[in-house]
Amino acid sequence: MTGVNGVIVSADRITRIFPMPAGPVVAVRDVTLQVAPGEHIAIRGPSGCGKSTLLHMLGCVDAPSSGSLVFEGRDIAALDDRARSLLRLRHIGFVFQRFFLLPMLTAAENVELPQAEAGVPARERRRRSLELLEYVGLGARADHRPSQLSGGEMQRVAIARALANRPRLLLADEPTGELDQATGEQVAALLDRVNADGTALVIVTHDPALAGRAGRVLTMRDGRIEGEVRQ
Amino acid sequence: MEAHNRNEPFGLKFSTFLLAALLALTAVSPSAQAPDVPSILVSRQLAAREGLTVGDEMRLATDVRGERSRTFRIAGIYEPTPDPMRLGSVPLSVRMHLPDLLALTRDAAVPAGTEHVEAINVALADPADAETFSRDFNARAPGAFARPTSRATDSATTFVVLERFHAAIAAVTVLAATVFLLALTVMLVDERRETVGVLRLIGLPVRRILLQVLVEGVLVAGLGALFGLLLALGSEGLINRFFQWRYDTALVFVRITPRVALICLAIAVPLGAVATVVASWALLRRGGLRLARR
Numbered sequence: 243m244t245g246v247n248g249v250i251v252s253a254d255r256i257t258r259i260f261p262m263p264a265g266p267v268v269a270v271r272d273v274t275l276q277v278a279p280g281e282h283i284a285i286r287g288p289s290g291c292g293k294s295t296l297l298h299m300l301g302c303v304d305a306p307s308s309g310s311l312v313f314e315g316r317d318i319a320a321l322d323d324r325a326r327s328l329l330r331l332r333h334i335g336f337v338f339q340r341f342f343l344l345p346m347l348t349a350a351e352n353v354e355l356p357q358a359e360a361g362v363p364a365r366e367r368r369r370r371s372l373e374l375l376e377y378v379g380l381g382a383r384a385d386h387r388p389s390q391l392s393g394g395e396m397q398r399v400a401i402a403r404a405l406a407n408r409p410r411l412l413l414a415d416e417p418t419g420e421l422d423q424a425t426g427e428q429v430a431a432l433l434d435r436v437n438a439d440g441t442a443l444v445i446v447t448h449d450p451a452l453a454g455r456a457g458r459v460l461t462m463r464d465g466r467i468e469g470e471v472r473q
Numbered sequence: 474m475e476a477h478n479r480n481e482p483f484g485l486k487f488s489t490f491l492l493a494a495l496l497a498l499t500a501v502s503p504s505a506q507a508p509d510v511p512s513i514l515v516s517r518q519l520a521a522r523e524g525l526t527v528g529d530e531m532r533l534a535t536d537v538r539g540e541r542s543r544t545f546r547i548a549g550i551y552e553p554t555p556d557p558m559r560l561g562s563v564p565l566s567v568r569m570h571l572p573d574l575l576a577l578t579r580d581a582a583v584p585a586g587t588e589h590v591e592a593i594n595v596a597l598a599d600p601a602d603a604e605t606f607s608r609d610f611n612a613r614a615p616g617a618f619a620r621p622t623s624r625a626t627d628s629a630t631t632f633v634v635l636e637r638f639h640a641a642i643a644a645v646t647v648l649a650a651t652v653f654l655l656a657l658t659v660m661l662v663d664e665r666r667e668t669v670g671v672l673r674l675i676g677l678p679v680r681r682i683l684l685q686v687l688v689e690g691v692l693v694a695g696l697g698a699l700f701g702l703l704l705a706l707g708s709e710g711l712i713n714r715f716f717q718w719r720y721d722t723a724l725v726f727v728r729i730t731p732r733v734a735l736i737c738l739a740i741a742v743p744l745g746a747v748a749t750v751v752a753s754w755a756l757l758r759r760g761g762l763r764l765a766r767r
Contacts, residue, residue, distance in 0.1 A: 303674060324678040331676025342671045356675050
């Protein structure tokens with residue numbers, strides 16, 4: 243299902259204000275953005291400019307203080323916690339800088355987890371997990387725990403987990419931030435492949451090389467989108 | 474009147490009294506026995522202390538000089554009914570027929586039939602008859618008063634006060650344990666904050682996570698309560714054996730009854746579950762990202 247004009251997620255003048263003891267902090271202000279199916283968007287900008295906050299709002303992890311955010315035709319502000327959680331579970335994949343794998347589960351079990359929560363039968367989710375681990379080049383490491391994997395391997399497992407429920411939108415927050423250049427290149431290539439296979443991709447990054455792979459590059463400063471380049 | 478829970482061989486025929494202050498005791502040779510020597514029962518403790526066995530003859534007197542002593546044959550050795558009011562004093566006692574007791578204790582100057590006793594214990598064949606018997610007795614014998622000893626009629630008796638004291642200690646213990654449990658649960662839940670954060674980011678609703686921790690809480694609390702009960706049942710025997718040895722009594726000091734076990738479960742399981750949910754709820758109020766980023 244897609245929203246109006248085939249858009250997956252549409253943000254219209256969204257603002258996010260964090261109330262702080264020293265006074266409110268405006269992290270994102272009046273941002274308007276649309277993500278279409280299959281798009282590859284990179285968001286760049288200095289630290290603290292609000293790019294991660296914007297990404298979290300696009301992924302329904304956080305809610306805007308004002309403005310309208312519509313995901314596949316559904317107004318996010320009107321959804322309760324359960325509905326937003328289910329939306330994240332079934333339609334959005336997340337990749338974080340720090341991987342966030344569950345240490346007590348194997349690679350395959352980490353990939354199975356979102357499917358289990360989505361109600362996928364055990365045999366089917368096992369098959370899908372192994373298929374995804376093969377896809378990210380870790381078929382032989384399915385039974386390894388995160389502590390037995392390198393940083394690049396953990397990030398690839400995290401990407402496989404993000405793809406587990408076949409999301410139409412994959413959000414990545416500094417996915418190569420904790421990796422060396424060579425490993426970061428491998429992960430970037432993997433994300434390109436995910437995008438080429440039809441998943442819309444929004445990446446927040448400081449890395450110009452990673453941003454250079456995107457079709458659209460948005461530059462943020464002081465909570466606003468300052469510029470946009472289409473490549 | 475005392476309603477005994479077990480049948481004793483001499484039933485109502487014997488009355489019991491303590492020897493310690495009343496009687497001087499002398500074991501005699503069986504060869505010197507009279508043909509119609511009355512029989513008595515001696516307490517296990519007395520038999521052990523004096524080396525008495527069934528069939529032995531002994532002389533009892535009401536004074537230490539042994540004047541006006543009488544000879545008795547030991548017909549049996551009995552375990553005295555444990556009396557918590559006499560804890561610490563070893564029951565060196567005998568049981569004998571009432572006429573023998575009167576013959577032994579009555580002053581020669583006192584005409585037969587004029588002596589009196591202040592209280593006697595009576596064992597009923599069926600202890601359940603105690604209430605009926607005491608009502609019937611009180612109706613028939615004005616001036617005498619019978620009451621069952623299996624229950625305390627006076628709410629201020631020592632053991633009621635002790636029981637209340639124990640209940641107060643238990644309440645304070647449960648309260649302190651609750652605070653400790655809650656603090657412990659908060660720490661344990663906080664250790665899992667990253668896991669909970671990841672689950673939230675993946676898309677697990679708060680309710681789903683709370684349900685999971687509730688189930689975990691109930692299981693852990695249930696297992697904890699069972700472990701506590703097993704520990705209590707194990708230590709029950711040890712405590713009883715130690716104090717029975719220490720005070721040479723058959724008194725039961727600790728007893729874990731089904732009611733006690735149920736109360737333990739009824740308190741522990743909901744408490745554990747509530748502590749887990751409260752701790753988790755405090756954590757889940759924060760966003761998934763804040764939880765995942767330590």
